[in-house]
Amino acid sequence: MRMNLEQIRDALGAVGTLGGADMTVPSGVQTDSRCVRDGELFFCISGERFDGHTFAAEVLEKGACAVVAERPPFSMDEMQDRQDRPVLIVPDTVAALGRLALHHRMGASAVVTGITGTAGKTTVKELLAHVLSVRGATARNHLNRNNQIGLPLSMLAATGDERFWVMEAGISQAADMDELGSVLRPDLAVVLNVGQGHLSGLGDKGVAHYKARLLKHIARGGVGLVSADYPDLLAEARKNCGELRLFSAVDPAVPYFCEYAGPAGEGRGLYRVRLESREFETEAPFRGAYGAENVIAVAAAAHILGLTSAEIAEGLRTAELPQQRFNCRRYGRWLVIDDTYNANPLSAGRMVESTAENACGEPVVFVMGEMLELGEAAAQAHTELGRALGRACPAAVFWKGGHGGHVQEGLHAEGWNGPFVPVADAGAFLRAFGALGIASGTVLFKGSRSNRLETFAEAFCSAVQNGQEGR
Numbered sequence: 001m002r003m004n005l006e007q008i009r010d011a012l013g014a015v016g017t018l019g020g021a022d023m024t025v026p027s028g029v030q031t032d033s034r035c036v037r038d039g040e041l042f043f044c045i046s047g048e049r050f051d052g053h054t055f056a057a058e059v060l061e062k063g064a065c066a067v068v069a070e071r072p073p074f075s076m077d078e079m080q081d082r083q084d085r086p087v088l089i090v091p092d093t094v095a096a097l098g099r100l101a102l103h104h105r106m107g108a109s110a111v112v113t114g115i116t117g118t119a120g121k122t123t124v125k126e127l128l129a130h131v132l133s134v135r136g137a138t139a140r141n142h143l144n145r146n147n148q149i150g151l152p153l154s155m156l157a158a159t160g161d162e163r164f165w166v167m168e169a170g171i172s173q174a175a176d177m178d179e180l181g182s183v184l185r186p187d188l189a190v191v192l193n194v195g196q197g198h199l200s201g202l203g204d205k206g207v208a209h210y211k212a213r214l215l216k217h218i219a220r221g222g223v224g225l226v227s228a229d230y231p232d233l234l235a236e237a238r239k240n241c242g243e244l245r246l247f248s249a250v251d252p253a254v255p256y257f258c259e260y261a262g263p264a265g266e267g268r269g270l271y272r273v274r275l276e277s278r279e280f281e282t283e284a285p286f287r288g289a290y291g292a293e294n295v296i297a298v299a300a301a302a303h304i305l306g307l308t309s310a311e312i313a314e315g316l317r318t319a320e321l322p323q324q325r326f327n328c329r330r331y332g333r334w335l336v337i338d339d340t341y342n343a344n345p346l347s348a349g350r351m352v353e354s355t356a357e358n359a360c361g362e363p364v365v366f367v368m369g370e371m372l373e374l375g376e377a378a379a380q381a382h383t384e385l386g387r388a389l390g391r392a393c394p395a396a397v398f399w400k401g402g403h404g405g406h407v408q409e410g411l412h413a414e415g416w417n418g419p420f421v422p423v424a425d426a427g428a429f430l431r432a433f434g435a436l437g438i439a440s441g442t443v444l445f446k447g448s449r450s451n452r453l454e455t456f457a458e459a460f461c462s463a464v465q466n467g468q469e470g471r
Contacts, residue, residue, distance in 0.1 A: 117192030136163030181217030369447020370401025386410020
């Protein structure tokens with residue numbers, strides 16, 4: 001971002017004094033007082049646990065060039081001491097952050113891609129950014145900073161001179177996508193898939209309705225790219241977008257199509273891709289049929305943005321997955337699959353299926369956690385997850401959180417009656433695991449974010465390295 005404080009004040013419609021710093025160009029934008037660096041513009045945001053206004057004096061002492069606030073952040077005495085420090089007042093600092101990001105986006109030269117979906121959007125965003133980087137500088141959100149604070153910060157962190165921006169939008173409430181889409185204004189909007197997720201906030205009109213709202217905010221002359229494999233999504237997409245392209249991992253008649261061709265090494269798969277009349281094979285850093293959806297979404301988007309088949313194939317072959325997303329690592333006699341970042345019915349079912357394939361007939365252990373924000377669908381969703389686990393014929397299932405009874409119902413419905421072990425923490429998990437006497441195999445760690453199953457994975461890997469996993 002290359003705007004001075006006067007331009008920022010005008011873009012935000014803010015009031016307040018600039019203290020003679022009108023021409024100062026902030027070195028960055030920050031909302032976390034702990035991370036403020038010299039010259040940054042600080043937005044005072046009120047959250048559930050902290051109010052950024054209480055840190056205004058602190059960030060100025062740290063070198064912030066100005067603060068944006070919803071009310072005067074200092075007492076009258078402090079104001080007398082800080083008359084030379086710029087303070088801009090706006091009605092809503094979160095909305096102002098988005099407005100500033102939009103202003104920056106409209107002046108940027110980059111082609112902007114927006115990505116949303118229920119499962120895999122961070123993976124697709126990271127892979128697409130990697131593939132596009134062969135053509136020029138590419139900016140993206142850091143991991144899943146995809147909400148009304150994280151997305152604008154990611155946009156403002158870009159210079160605007162990049163060739164591409166690849167940004168994901170994550171939603172949990174009905175108004176979220178309109179708020180994010182109106183800030184991002186993508187040239188290419190990708191809706192990867194839809195499934196049960198955040199139903200407590202999106203259940204009234206359905207997930208497809210709200211995910212497809214991203215298409216409503218495509219910039220003039222832009223394109224929508226949507227999976228044809230979800231009828232409800234396709235119907236909603238057609239309501240919101242005139243220029244729509246389709247991809248599929250199911251229907252070969254769709255112009256952009258991909259299918260899984262088999263394993264290509266531990267944790268890697270081979271995929272056959274067709275982009276209209278062009279066909280090729282490529283490796284990708286995941287394994288299983290579910291990965292075809294990710295591959296074709298990336299390949300189709302890159303094709304629309306002008307890349308060749310050779311560039312796309314090479315980009316997918318050399319890509320790596322972000323942390324806590326199907327990260328496969330060998331620890332002694334165990335293949336550990338860490339997919340702990342989050343979980344919903346769609347992503348959890350896919351990971352169970354893929355893990356069973358990766359195991360190649362060796363024992364499989366599932367360490368799973370409750371899937372949250374499913375509202376009235378929670379009981380049925382956990383029963384269906386139990387059925388998926390049962391079909392994988394695991395050596396054992398460890399469970400953290402609620403709905404364990406529903407998971408067991410699903411397991412029993414598939415005729416599975418092996419060890420089902422509820423665990424509350426990593427220590428209890430390791431003790432229970434050691435008691436089973438399983439010497440080798442594949443173990444998947446997967447659950448909603450609040451389960452913190454990454455601590456289980458870390459403890460298990462440490463125990464394996466120390467030769468203590470079976471004790």
